[in-house]
Amino acid sequence: MPGPTADGAAPAPGRRVSARRVRRRLLSGAVVALLAGAVSVLPAADRPEEIDVPAVAAPGTLRVMPLGASSTVGVGSTATAGYRLPLWERLTAEGVRVDYVGSRSTGPDALPDADHEGRSGWSAARMVPMVGGWVLAADPDVVLLHAGTNDLLGGASAQATAANLDRVLDRIFVAAPRTHVIMAGVWAPLPKQRAQRAELTRRLPQVAQEHRAAGHSVEFVDVGDLFPAARTADGLHAAPQAYRAIAGMWAERIGAWLERPPDRRRASG
Template sequence: MRDGRATVGRIWFGRAVLVLACLATVLAGVRSGTVTVQRSADAVPGTVRIMPLGASSTVGKGSPRTAGYRGPLQELLARDGLSVDLVGSRRDGPASVPDRDHEGRSGTTLAQMLPRVAEWVVRARPDVVLLHSGTNDLQKGASAAEAARRLEDVLETIVSVSDAHVVVAGVWAPLPGDGRDREEFERLSALVVAGFRERGHQMRFVDATGLLTPQDIADGLHPNAAGYRRIAGMWEREILGVLDPRP
């Protein structure tokens, strides 16, 4: 039993060192000027800064003409009377989408996101982070438990540099070959987010199981335009819940 506790302790210590190393790199960049923090003058009063964070579904693969969910989401939030500014260092989508900024990178895993996410968040200064990640981790061989640990590390890094509301969505891709891992990752992700909420962090988890139908998938993995409209509606509900948390 003593050996088991020692092993767990070493794992947690190693993860803590990794997160702290990522933060130290960002802080060093801020001091040296290689990481630029946007000034408050850049923000428009009354405008909600939203950071779409993730991989290819954040970029919009499967429906480039709508920039994935980002185009429909802007339409929904405008209908709700909200002034929003999508933020991030990437820009993709057609000119018909008014705000094409995001922080999505196709193929990125949570493990690959971890060393850079603090820098991205510090630069963007979001009020709300929309995080969808983990699909690539599962597809590249990570177990559900390992993917959930990676998610926890990414979230720990985000909350250490920002007080933004973080909305975490579960995996919405069907992943028929990884069905059990997908379900387990969904369950563990909800527990991870619950742990952050218990510590007082502004965080929400949305279960994406059953969100999409087979007709909403473009290529077996990524949503089509109809699927992204469903996802935009999901994000809209969560954003409105963040801004007006009354029951």
Template sequence: MRKRLRWLVAAAAAVVAAGTVLPGTAVAESNGGVRVMPLGDSITEGTQVPGGYRIGLWQRVTAGGYQVDFVGSQSNGPATLGDHDHEGHPGWRIDQLDANIVSWLRATTPHTVLLHIGTNDVLQNYDVARAPARLSGLIDHITATAPDAEVFVAQIIPIANAGQDATARTFNAAIPGIVQSNQNAGKHVHLVDMHSAITTTDLVDGVHPTAAGYDKMAATWFTALKAVPGSIGTPGQSAARQIVGAQSGRCADVPGSANGTAVQLQDCAGATWTPTGKQLTAFGSKCLDASGQGTADGTPVIIWDCGGQANQQWTVNADGTITGVQSGRCLDATGQGTASGTKLILWTCNGQANQKWALRAAS
């Protein structure tokens, strides 16, 4: 078992050193909900069970009527995981997350952070005596960059090797004090006892949970989140959103529900849009659509019966743009127009304000 664990750690470290992005680039599956960043190593990524605890957490959150948007630069997991974005990096230690955390937070602006990190510090025997200090420094960088964020810090799950688990327990014992110190300073930091959530019988390879083990982690995260008001929003809150132009202050609207109706700017009192996967739907079954599956500059944006085609799929980006999956072009107010009736089209992304939008909860 030790030989296998050493091989897994070495392989993951080699990939990280080579600069390979694991396991895939995020696809920004925003549903307009509370932005939650799952942050950590392979246990967050879901090694052995792609998606890991995020599958069960997503299912619990949505079944509970909450609206959340998982965020991060990575993406993986099955179809049963409705939002695949995360910040889980196999083989990474605390210091490696810390080296990147500020840029990740600035790119995704999460309201809630789920932090489970330290396992690889133990497995790699990487200056474990100072691991709590490194964790404290990482939390400091998170709270300084996102001072209003709710930060949930987990004590790491068990490790099958008894010696390594003893080291993990020593590391875990320091975490309540770190969390309390942050709370005393008025920071939104919360302790999650993840070590007690599962046992070594829930591990598939001595390090990573089985599907059942990951689901136990999901239940523990969900209980912790529900205990902090606002960390995942309000249950039953509508998913409907207005798409508001940054330049015009007006909303993407349609004057009727017929197929082919042009999407245009109007005062924000009309149609709302419900993010469903990568589709934006209005009137229950009509999708935001690039007319005729067009991909060229100037292609009209309309509504049409939802069919799942790529011209009806959109990416809501952290920079405020909304891009067509098929075309790669931006949702654009024609001619930088701001008046009511200005038609929306596809256009090459250029960073101008008429291509910037905000998804705002419908009033």
């Protein structure tokens, strides 16, 4: 089955990313950021009380922040930490040196780097006052954002959930203006919230577009048909095979972003 689209554009299959290209582009971005001398200061409310995240990665390493709720933790496939182990394996096989970042660290022994920012049960609304501090501490190159499911499950409308995700993006880009965000839609089936789920999928590309117009690097990926409902572990969380499909989606979008010329990265999507 073809990979999901990002704002309607299908990723090219089989793309591989060289470690040399990752090093060159990440180091180039770091130099630009240093020359710009931009330092973002967040309100105290955006700073979590305790964060223990390494501040420096090896040269040429891609700092990836898995950000979300229980699917980011890996509920439904603890043996693979959800999508995080298969994504690590995929990117490493393609020559990308990965450093997962975040203030949480959970996962199986097979996962070399278990850091993430997954908070089981959290809605996007709950993340808003905290996410800026998490991102500021972790300093990611790429954020893999999957949130909104718990907003819909809690009775929030698609409009309110889209607004919550818009505010999450605001906080991310205040904390890390040069990061790239890949924002996935809701992949859980949510049969009781089917209409709101579809409406959220319709609204989020516009949220991403408005941020791009403001100079932010963000893309939306429609994952509504990424895997069938039968491939869930409990009707809500992905089963191992579905998490592998999710990992493939993230890997394709990361690869597509890394392949863009540096001067076109700001117009992602």
